[in-house]
Amino acid sequence: MADKSGESLATVLVAGAANLAIALAKLVAGLIGGSAAMLSEAAHSAADTVTELLLLVSVRRAGKPPDERHPFGYGKAGFFWAMMAAIATLVGGAGFSITHGVHEISAGERLGNLTPSYIVLAVSFALEAVSLTRALTQLRKEAGAYDVSPVRLLRVTSDTALKAVLFEDAAALAGLIIAAAGLLGWQVTGSPVWDGAASVGIGLLLLVVALTLIQSNLSLLIGQAAPRQVETGIRAVLLAQPEVEDVVELLTMMIGPGDILVAAKIDFRDEATAAGVELACDEVDRRLRERFPGVVQVFLDPTPTRRRQV
Structure with missing residues (x-):
């Protein structure tokens, strides 16, 4: 920045x-x-x-x-x-x-x-x-x-x-x-x-x-979202994490010139432990900031996909 x-x-x-x-x-x-x-x-x-x-x-x-x-x-x-x-x-x-x-x-x-x-x-x-x-x-x-x-x-x-x-x-x-x-x-x-x-x-x-x-x-x-190409890349990084089953919802917002806030509801695999989820979240945060230098805030919410179907 x-x-x-x-x-x-x-x-x-x-x-x-x-x-x-x-x-x-x-x-x-x-x-x-x-x-x-x-x-x-x-x-x-x-x-x-x-x-x-x-x-x-x-x-x-x-x-x-x-x-x-x-x-x-x-x-x-x-x-x-x-x-x-x-x-x-x-x-x-x-x-x-x-x-x-x-x-x-x-x-x-x-x-x-x-x-x-x-x-x-x-x-x-x-x-x-x-x-x-x-x-x-x-x-x-x-x-x-x-x-x-x-x-x-x-x-x-x-x-x-x-x-x-x-x-x-x-x-x-x-x-x-x-x-x-x-x-x-x-x-x-x-x-x-x-x-x-x-x-x-x-x-x-x-x-x-x-x-x-x-x-x-x-x-x-x-509150404009990040460009579609960037959102697509962010989703790809999330799905590439082994512990992630699905991205239930992905929200982004430009909070400054070149600065991006990322908030996502993630459906983690059932076999993932609490410690595994914490490590996965930390790894996703690191990879997002590494691939997209504009990402300055990352918020991940563990959310089972079935909640959207209720």
Whole structure:
């Protein structure tokens, strides 16, 4: 958990530093050129900077060790602050971009010198690409550890900081392309509709990203189960134990970024002694933690299968 938190923290720091520098540059270029798309991109990067600050809180809070009042740790606090970060993107980035774009389309203001805007867009693209590369490297490393594809891991991961950075950096690169297309469209046609439409497009892009992240974090806060592939592997480990006759019920829950709680009702073989059951439970606990590093809590309840049939 410590190593993973450290990697996520470094990923967030790289993204935050890049977004802060980019936001200031876009703001200056937007004011010089009068472009709604550039000002929307400035709001986008500013929202991303706020998001990174909240994600830093998320990583730090989630990494706090368990205590008497919170015996399962503070992992779900990470989910909460990650959701707050997504809401910041929704309100600060998407809201401003859409409303400002609509105003630009209706007002039809002329643009000024766009050379600084193109330079800032190019530099921003390079910086965002660096941040995205850092996040993708971490994603591929974690995917290799779980023996799944990076795409599948991204869909089911409970590492909310990594997921947010990946989504936001990808949206940032797409937003930069949309902004450049809006500026170019205005220059070619002379119509401010292109610039305004680009601003609205950036806002809609941020809206989709924010809603996706909010839904993901809400599911984790409610008590999302471990990925099906992990649950299948856990069941296989349980059934492989010689003393185990059947797995009556298996429940899992993500209690923090990458942290899994396992609770299972086990039907032990009739010939197993009390001491044998205790040793089997200890062995299953060890094997689960060894095969799935994310497993941090294991609870096994001896339960005959016939109880489910009564």
